[in-house]
Amino acid sequence: xxxxxxxxxxxxxxxxxxxxxxxxxxxxxxxxxxxxxxxxxxxxxxxxxxxxxxxxxxxxxxxxxxxxxxxxxxxxxxxxxxxxxxxxxxxxxxxxxxxxxxxxxxxxxxxxxxxxxxxxxxxxxxxxxxxxxxxxxxxxxxxxxxxxxxxxxxxxxxxxxxxxxxxxxxxxxxxxxxxxxxxxxxxxxxxxxxxxxxxxxxxx
Amino acid sequence: xxxxxxxxxxxxxxxxxxxxxxxxxxxxxxxxxxxxxxxxxxxxxxxxxxxxxxxxxxxxxxxxxxxxxxxxxxxxxxxxxxxxxxxxxxxxxxxxxxxxxxxxxxxxxxxxxxxxxxxxxxxxxxxxxxxxxxxxxxxxxxxxxxxxxxxxxxxxxxxxxxxxxxxxxxxxxxxxxxxxxxxxxxxxxxxxxxxxxxxxxxxx
Amino acid sequence: xxxxxxxxxxxxxxxxxxxxxxxxxxxxxxxxxxxxxxxxxxxxxxxxxxxxxxxxxxxxxxxxxxxxxxxxxxxxxxxxxxxxxxxxxxxxxxxxxxxxxxxxxxxxxxxxxxxxxxxxxxxxxxxxxxxxxxxxxxxxxxxxxxxxxxxxxxxxxxxxxxxxxxxxxxxxxxxxxxxxxxxxxxxxxxxxxxxxxxxxxxxx
Amino acid sequence: xxxxxxxxxxxxxxxxxxxxxxxxxxxxxxxxxxxxxxxxxxxxxxxxxxxxxxxxxxxxxxxxxxxxxxxxxxxxxxxxxxxxxxxxxxxxxxxxxxxxxxxxxxxxxxxxxxxxxxxxxxxxxxxxxxxxxxxxxxxxxxxxxxxxxxxxxxxxxxxxxxxxxxxxxxxxxxxxxxxxxxxxxxxxxxxxxxxxxxxxxxxx
DNA sequence: AATGAATGAGTTTTCATTCAT
DNA sequence: CATGAATGAAAACTCATTCAT
Numbered sequence: 001x002x003x004x005x006x007x008x009x010x011x012x013x014x015x016x017x018x019x020x021x022x023x024x025x026x027x028x029x030x031x032x033x034x035x036x037x038x039x040x041x042x043x044x045x046x047x048x049x050x051x052x053x054x055x056x057x058x059x060x061x062x063x064x065x066x067x068x069x070x071x072x073x074x075x076x077x078x079x080x081x082x083x084x085x086x087x088x089x090x091x092x093x094x095x096x097x098x099x100x101x102x103x104x105x106x107x108x109x110x111x112x113x114x115x116x117x118x119x120x121x122x123x124x125x126x127x128x129x130x131x132x133x134x135x136x137x138x139x140x141x142x143x144x145x146x147x148x149x150x151x152x153x154x155x156x157x158x159x160x161x162x163x164x165x166x167x168x169x170x171x172x173x174x175x176x177x178x179x180x181x182x183x184x185x186x187x188x189x190x191x192x193x194x195x196x197x198x199x200x201x202x203x204x
Numbered sequence: 205x206x207x208x209x210x211x212x213x214x215x216x217x218x219x220x221x222x223x224x225x226x227x228x229x230x231x232x233x234x235x236x237x238x239x240x241x242x243x244x245x246x247x248x249x250x251x252x253x254x255x256x257x258x259x260x261x262x263x264x265x266x267x268x269x270x271x272x273x274x275x276x277x278x279x280x281x282x283x284x285x286x287x288x289x290x291x292x293x294x295x296x297x298x299x300x301x302x303x304x305x306x307x308x309x310x311x312x313x314x315x316x317x318x319x320x321x322x323x324x325x326x327x328x329x330x331x332x333x334x335x336x337x338x339x340x341x342x343x344x345x346x347x348x349x350x351x352x353x354x355x356x357x358x359x360x361x362x363x364x365x366x367x368x369x370x371x372x373x374x375x376x377x378x379x380x381x382x383x384x385x386x387x388x389x390x391x392x393x394x395x396x397x398x399x400x401x402x403x404x405x406x407x408x
Numbered sequence: 409x410x411x412x413x414x415x416x417x418x419x420x421x422x423x424x425x426x427x428x429x430x431x432x433x434x435x436x437x438x439x440x441x442x443x444x445x446x447x448x449x450x451x452x453x454x455x456x457x458x459x460x461x462x463x464x465x466x467x468x469x470x471x472x473x474x475x476x477x478x479x480x481x482x483x484x485x486x487x488x489x490x491x492x493x494x495x496x497x498x499x500x501x502x503x504x505x506x507x508x509x510x511x512x513x514x515x516x517x518x519x520x521x522x523x524x525x526x527x528x529x530x531x532x533x534x535x536x537x538x539x540x541x542x543x544x545x546x547x548x549x550x551x552x553x554x555x556x557x558x559x560x561x562x563x564x565x566x567x568x569x570x571x572x573x574x575x576x577x578x579x580x581x582x583x584x585x586x587x588x589x590x591x592x593x594x595x596x597x598x599x600x601x602x603x604x605x606x607x608x609x610x611x612x
Numbered sequence: 613x614x615x616x617x618x619x620x621x622x623x624x625x626x627x628x629x630x631x632x633x634x635x636x637x638x639x640x641x642x643x644x645x646x647x648x649x650x651x652x653x654x655x656x657x658x659x660x661x662x663x664x665x666x667x668x669x670x671x672x673x674x675x676x677x678x679x680x681x682x683x684x685x686x687x688x689x690x691x692x693x694x695x696x697x698x699x700x701x702x703x704x705x706x707x708x709x710x711x712x713x714x715x716x717x718x719x720x721x722x723x724x725x726x727x728x729x730x731x732x733x734x735x736x737x738x739x740x741x742x743x744x745x746x747x748x749x750x751x752x753x754x755x756x757x758x759x760x761x762x763x764x765x766x767x768x769x770x771x772x773x774x775x776x777x778x779x780x781x782x783x784x785x786x787x788x789x790x791x792x793x794x795x796x797x798x799x800x801x802x803x804x805x806x807x808x809x810x811x812x813x814x815x816x
Numbered sequence: 817a818a819t820g821a822a823t824g825a826g827t828t829t830t831c832a833t834t835c836a837t
Numbered sequence: 838c839a840t841g842a843a844t845g846a847a848a849a850c851t852c853a854t855t856c857a858t
Contacts, residue, residue: 063842069829161397168394176376233817253851266856274853433821468822590780601781674842
């Protein structure tokens with residue numbers, strides 16, 4: 001959520017000092033647009049109109065374009081904001097979690113959040129962007145790499161599993177969660193299979 | 205391919221004896237439209253225009269709407285046709301394959317075909333249709349159920365795995381194959397993890 | 409005016425024969441759109457909206473885009489239609505006029521029509537198209553070349569005058585006619601100066 | 613340049629003695645906006661946005677509208693400024709030039725400057741303003757009248773040529789210089805014809 | 817039955833103008 | 838006074854859908 005508070009990058013200066021709060025409302029608008037857009041795109045896919053987003057955000061639709069010059073830019077911004085949030089969360093898990101279980105916690109958490117993440121994956125699909133290529137994804141990827149390596153060092157994930165398939169499995173299960181009648185039971189059972197496949201043989 | 209030849213079920217009876225010749229044309233048109241639409245939607249996503257489909261199918265724009273009253277109906281019809289094809293294929297595997305390996309063969313085959321299936325899943329996502337709700341999916345689902353049951357009877361899949369998570373895993377890996385740089389290696393390693401998770405513990 | 413009657417170039421066949429008059433109204437619409445657009449652009453410049461043109465032509469604005477995929481295409485079509493008309497007129501003058509005076513008649517006629525030609529010149533200016541490069545202008549240019557050569561052979565225009573300056577003078581006087589309070593007197597006196605400059609010295 | 617320094621005539625008196633410093637800023641801003649706008653409009657036509665002008669002038673967007681209540685007003689102001697400049701230049705020629713050739717020099721100079729003047733003429737055309745009606749044109753017109761009269765008195769221009777056609781010819785050749793491939797040769801030959809038409813018969 | 821012309825609601829984007837800070 | 842954020846009218850263009858031929 002805090003990542004929505006960033007002002008436009010052209011205004012790097014801190015708001016403190018002489019109290020130049022000239023664009024407090026602009027910042028607020030930007031944040032509201034991002035928030036609204038994420039929700040709307042999540043609900044209706046990237047085909048949702050900017051007009052609807054503007055309306056639901058309570059601003060004129062010109063204001064959306066003032067903050068994000070194209071629809072594509074808005075999509076990218078959402079992507080980055082979400083990636084930032086996830087990377088932050090993941091990094092916290094890297095630093096404070098139990099290495100043996102943190103990767104599995106993370107995996108589960110991602111799937112739980114999948115309604116939100118649908119946006120990301122959809123946008124990635126629509127934009128034709130390769131997950132591995134998108135810049136803001138990089139931090140997230142690195143955090144995942146660490147979680148995986150830690151789990152392997154702790155002996156809870158097989159040594160021969162590499163990052164690409166780990167990400168593929170995460171993405172896959174998250175996506176699957178969108179296309180079936182997906183209750184907590186089903187989620188648990190699906191993850192159980194995958195987690196079992198990830199564990200070393202001798203550990204069972 | 206044969207599944208394209210079904211006329212719309214709403215036109216069950218011919219209006220007269222002499223009407224047959226025209227009916228053949230219409231049937232051919234319907235088949236060509238479906239075929240073309242599947243290819244076009246696969247290539248361009250569901251945002252592709254009906255006009256383009258009509259053009260590539262070599263029919264007038266209006267003809268598409270004569271056969272499918274809305275674009276949505278066309279999407280549904282493609283879905284049904286594809287589900288029919290897959291069900292047929294799967295059924296053949298049920299009847300002629302080795303029970304111990306048929307389920308895994310089927311799973312692999314689905315992922316290999318995922319480029320084609322992308323269409324379906326994308327369309328499902330866009331249309332907000334739940335896979336489990338679509339009627340023609342039922343036959344496919346039944347065939348999968350049999351494959352799974354056979355494998356469990358043959359001891360190559362854990363007894364506690366149920367159909368929903370099996371389908372979720374299939375869908376998930378298929379979807380994952382569309383994002384990330386997905387080569388044969390990655391596909392093999394990802395399936396290895398999932399298959400491993402599906403096998404009974406004592407079999408390893 | 410007859411140049412408006414051309415059907416879309418994709419339908420080369422003659423309307424006769426079996427009387428397949430399927431698109432009589434399409435042809436009519438195309439002609440009306442062109443006619444209306446020429447008038448509107450002449451009155452308001454090329455900044456006039458396609459919506460206004462559609463409205464004044466009595467068609468939906470989508471129809472304008474069906475016939476001319478972009479506004480630019482519409483401008484070009486007007487240009488070509490006008491060039492066609494002028495070339496035809498000029499050619500007639502080449503064939504039936506008095507070589508000694510035809511060039512001057514043509515020059516005068518162009519200036520008289522300048523209200524109409526404003527469209528052309530404006531469009532040329534707006535589109536950044538070089539007069540000499542536009543294809544449909546070529547026929548017109550050739551006719552002008554002949555008029556000039558004939559006049560020079562008849563001794564009413566100096567031998568050292570070349571086509572480029574002749575065209576420059578025509579364009580210039582036509583344009584000037586748009587920017588001043590331009591009555592018949594002023595037109596006559598301005599042309600008198602230019603015509604005098606064009607005549608050989610010994611002829612006066 | 614000096615003509616840019618005039619404040620808007622509607623603000624005749626200063627509100628107080630201490631207000632002078634601010635006024636100087638405002639004057640400078642006004643001048644910079646006019647200068648920038650002339651350049652931008654010259655380069656991009658009157659479709660250029662006020663935002664771009666504000667940016668290039670280094671002022672806020674709102675400042676442009678503080679000085680010129682509408683875009684139209686800005687166009688008018690540019691026109692006046694340019695007319696002032698040209699009138700000044702022309703007046704200098706009246707006072708210091710050779711009466712026999714000054715008019716022709718002036719004519720040539722106008723055509724040479726036509727790239728700059730394109731702005732004006734274009735704006736006039738776009739705005740539908742008649743040259744003869746614009747007030748600041750009057751001074752320029754008077755100067756031209758004198759140049760013409762002097763040339764006629766010196767015997768280098770025919771007695772029967774009046775100011776309107778002289779201006780029409782100037783405007784026409786300037787405009788023509790914007791269309792067609794216009795090199796120094798073509799300019800020279802075109803002016804040669806016009807100048808020849810302007811000279812008395814016995815002088816050749 | 818097939819065609820494709822017509823339609824107009826909807827989409828993205830731009831920009832002059834207003835107004836709060 | 839200066840600023841730039843907000844606004845919404847308007848523009849070009851698309852496309853599913855309808856309908857006359």
